[in-house]
Amino acid sequence: MSGSWSPPPGSWASSESRRRNMQAIRSRDTAPEWLVRRLVHAQGLRYRVAARPLPGLRRTADMVFRPTKVAVFIDGCYWHGCPEHYVSPKTNPGYWSEKVAKNMARDRDTNERLSEAGWTVLRFWEHESPDTCALTIAATVDKLRAGRGRRDRD
Template identity: 70%
Template sequence: MAQEDVQQWLPPPGSWASSAGNRRSMLGNRNKNTSPELAIRSLVHAVGLRYRVAAKPLPEMRRTADMVFRPVRVAVFIDGCFWHGCPEHFVPPKTNPGYWSEKIARNVLRDRDTDRKLHEANWTVLRFWEHQDPAICAAEIVQTVLIRKR
């Protein structure tokens, strides 16, 4: 293996990664088009509803929702159990626990701040966990969007 090939897998100086393997793993994590998102989106699309994917509900926000129904102001978030601290499934990592507990706490605070800002702008926010049944999630999304269309 060439020197430059090895270098790409090593954490840069000051990196948050505790090892090169962890860095590779983290770089491979998706932030959109995850399996739970695709399953829910497929069901909602099949009903005939159209939406934006990985879009900013509010132009001034740096945060994106997984599904955005702009005309009716509905933002949908499908939260990963690890990244958003699911009360049922989150297991704190044994490696670098201080970093991860702070990181997950910041994510949860950011989620609550996002909810608050969207509610203040008269948006309906729907949040689901990745482990929830896609059919149940899709049904709630469809019902909410259709009610807001009236």
């Protein structure tokens, strides 16, 4: 390897350390997701993890309850533009702000498409209480089951 590092052509990384940092960020199985999943599972609910609710739609929900058509997303404050916690980056702000804006637009589009297909979409921010998220998820799934006349678990 040569002594100086330079980003590949068209790279979003402004430095080698920034590149390593961004590559290490998890897109699934984050700590907030694990906490909520553990609490929901403890309530006896079963679900699919990181699954596509609609086969033809290249969007993945964090938790999917297929029989009741509930899709759960636990959004990171930075990547999804949390109104309370998002702070525009100091390095390459144009690129990152545009990326977050695209993520937000995709989230709205996902919500709309799933709703049109008869799904209930639940979105939570990573900073929300895992207990509150789990209770909301369980109550929603139970309500939809009761409306269908089913009491068994997914």
